[in-house]
Amino acid sequence: MTHRTSPWELIGEMPVRETLESGLEIVVLPKPGLKRTYATYATHYGSIDSHFRPDGSDAVVDVPDGIAHFLEHKMYEKPQGHDVFERFAELGAYTNAYTEYTSTTFLFSATSAVGECIDTLLRLVEEPYFTHDNVEKEKGIIEQEIRMYLDMPGERLRSNLMHALYQKNPVRLDIAGTVESIRTITPDDLYVCYRTFYHPSNMVIFLAGDVNPDAVIGQIADHERTRQLAPHAAIERIYPQEPAAVAQKRVEQRMPVATPLWMMGYKDDRVGLVGRDLLRRDLTISLMWSLLLGPSAPLFNDLYEEGLINERFSAHYSSATTYGLSQMGGETPDPERLEAVLLQRLGSEPLLPRSFERLKRKEIGEFVALFENLEELAFAFTAFHFRGIDLADVPAVLEDISLAEVEQLRQEHLRDSMRATSIVLPLATNR
Template identity: 55%
Template structure:
């Protein structure tokens, strides 16, 4: 039975249902939109390299980078060709991406929406792995990994995660390493696919000028013949992680014109889901706007001193099992910037006026999401997989108090939870 959910405050509605297989289908109507955007996503990311077998409940451990490898392999079809060709023939463009906690396949099109949905559902639900095509893919992904190793911004972030985390797999690059992917077998891929790509662990989201009931009926007619039985939740296994960081400071020299700097704070409180997790993320996001946003006193001081430029950022990210803040950018003097930040972040005033301004900006950006189908889909799926209803967002923003912000600063910005990553220019 289809369910219509509305948020009168922002004038939005969605139609959704859960099929007998457990697949969640969500349609967000966009009358007048030229393009339709669709995602088929699974709650399976790079950190999920140990998990309970759904049938035997034994713990299975797989090579690092396998979620990303599996995403690559899904497009290849038995008998030749790939799904990209099928989308192209129908006038659609397609892509996919893997992050720490999810894998997403997508297309956007101006026509043949139902036919493109069939392609999306069918190729993701028709895995084809052989020794030959897996070994071929290893060479392709090796090149991708080596490319990432040569990207200063990527190395900056990767080194920060390795510094912040001792055991948690979020410290491992999403693509894994050259050594880890070389050990991946077709059997590994099928094991992970059968565990995490079950419909009950997935969501199909369609955004565009479509009839929601027709879309849901079309998806149901595609899924019923496939005979999926409902499967319970997948239980991933994560190692114990101390609240303190693994390494206080890490540096690397690369071809850059100016040093790159990022300072991170590890979140010591994890395990949150749903509204509690949403409140945490919004509180920390508002805190960073107030402390380091472009209108803040600290940002203006650092900018005038030439320690940062207008690309300086400060943000919080995470999920149920991990969380961290990262702030940084280009700087001529990483040591001075670190010292000024450590001092300034704890001394900067936090006022109700600043909080109200940050809230208005946050709500404006959130409302703007609904005019960008791609960004909306990313946000919707990310929240969904963490047990968060997107319609709770604005209400949660409104209920964050100045005391919440002050408490966040006093608990999060602790020296034992802080690490720094720096990329310095190579000597000529």
């Protein structure tokens, strides 16, 4: 075995990596002294992957919206006597799972019986069991989950913004799908998605805790050998071409909220980057938003003093290989005025070198602190992994970014044709 270890001396971390013959990647981060072991098993498969060519097939498959999330729920279903929820409970471990646009993640968090928990996590992800009855039963539960989101103003605000920004890219759809779309899901649909995307060469395991990394990797490697899976050919995912214009400039919804919620987004048409290039773009635009609208920025200050925003107002960039976008927003008594001030100043606000150095320092401090929060660390690690980014590259790339680069990206990114606004307004009777 060749374990590649990155030099992490300054921050005192020593991750150990391994790629198995099946293509499965494993990363173990020893955390001496911590009580908890936190592990995630993730597939590079999310809500946007509903159009693809299964391995060895010529036909393109279309599956219902929300199926990746439905599949995540159904992975917990096992034949009688093999229940994984119960097994985790017996081991005293916590388990959960979540689905995003580009990935699905299963996890456990345990303070004892780590070896057994690893086995159970492997079984959770590697043994599908879908029947007509168990699929039908799940529909009621997921319908309630979707309805819960429908009552959350922040969720509606974001969801409406994505619908407005994107014309074709499936990030425009809600991750859980709709009450109608999930009703059409069948066990066969689930098996097709499972076989295509839950293959080791499309997956990664991340584990952090007070463990012996070689023992953990050895245990997983032994188990995986028994599955006798060879690496998969690359999965052909089919995404529509996204036009360089938004679907809708503006979308409004009325809900029982006290004060209007406002959110504005810029979609990025520079997609397809991976690895260091993607990381660099991500960090550069993030620094731009901190400079323009971070809590110490003059523009933030003026908006705050005018009473247009509260301290939770924020702006950030998020990206994957298939999409990228900036979002900013919060609660405001006057969405029109807020938007007008921002549009007037975002493009011309001076970007100051002193603030730039300060914000890089902030990023470095936060990067180090990330290693003490295992949930956030596993999340960041997995997100980066599926984008071909090595977490270890963050400090060096950050250091290398210049203010001129930020300025250049600002001019490129803040384009009117790529901008949309979402607003949630109070019900008429509440006013």
